Amino acid sequence: MIEPALVLEDARLSLEGNAGPVNILHGISLTVPPGQTVGLVGPSGSGKSSVLMLLGGLERATSGRVQAMGKDLGGMDEDALARLRRDKMGVVFQNFHLIPAMTALENVATPLELAGHPDAFARARAELEVVGLAHRSDHFPAQLSGGEQQRVALARASAPRPAILLADEPTGNLDEANGKAVIDLLFGLRDRHGSTLVLVTHSHELARRCDRVIRLRDGRIDQDSAGEGSE
Template sequence: MPAALTLSNIGLELSGNAGPIEILRNIDVEVATGETVGLIGPSGSGKSSLLMIMGGLEQATAGQIDILGQNVTHWDEDKLARFRLDHMGVVFQSFHLLPTMTALENVSVPLELAGRKDATARARDALADVGLADRMDHYPSQLSGGEQQRVALARATAPRPEILLADEPTGNLDQANGSAIIDLLFNLRDHHDATLIMVTHANDLADRCDRKISLLDGQLEEQPVPLARQA
């Protein structure tokens, strides 16, 4: 079975007022199918940029990326978008819900774009899985922050993706809602048997993963996970 994700010598350089800025350099990492990985590091270390490259949402300036056995390095945006619809789910810190659509419509749209004939039924099931069976017809403005993130989780997992990417999924939530969202994220990951890669500032959240990787000054370093987690 191929690895879920392989990054080979990935680099990212952006243009700045003072010249080129090196965000990532010489990134080599392989994530096994079904593995959970916590990506940690200080603000500005490039964690979110790396996650976006993993999801084909940002283009690396060097290296190669293989997802589910396919070299996607030079794919155009349309091909990458179609691939994400079929194989990947992404959860952001900001919920990115469409304000003029209900919770059900927000979850249904990606399924409809992917050509799923059971889009509405699957969206209903996904919202029920995150505890929002009675809030499906509500608009984002009628939902709390925690509820909006639950809708975002339902949207990401409704297609039953092989890979889940989460970028600070609790960053805009209080502690209680944040803990509930993380529990849901791991439960959904287990339910769909997906590979999970999560960016977080919180070591305790990363400790729940199979592996913990630190990003500092644009480079990766493996970190130990608690012995209890290893067992």
């Protein structure tokens, strides 16, 4: 039996608000096999990004079980979670999260250096070439357009060749042309590394390309259906 890449089992999330606890997720159960592409969709506030945060160990479930690559995230401390993300996951955010004082090349190479790869800069250059930015490797984030910054972020996420790619609204801050280019790159990077891909999106085009589309509403799974990628 093949071990799932990601598992949520009756996962619940409550956060403290000004008026007391706010229930965000209400018993989410989800199993994602290796190599599957999953689109998380739904209205704003439905819990999409919160599910992604749980899967990446960036937020801890209030109750229930969260598992990635066979490891129970609830039993891991922050250092262990950071190592898991470094070694097994690539995360892409809507707001890029590039380091302003580092060039594009340095931004991509940094996680590789932290993981101890001796060829960090060579691999970083190769990833920038894949996303079409080899000629911009010495530029700082402020010198790059939004589309270019997101492509650097994609290169950084994929450079460690992660088993799992998590993307939170990767086209949310981009115009239509740049958004389409980033979508193509994201799926291309997923295919190159055979990664499991889970992404949060409001884009119907992006969701349709997934193997599976999960619609959330009010912190619960409302629908779980096959996407066009499964055909």
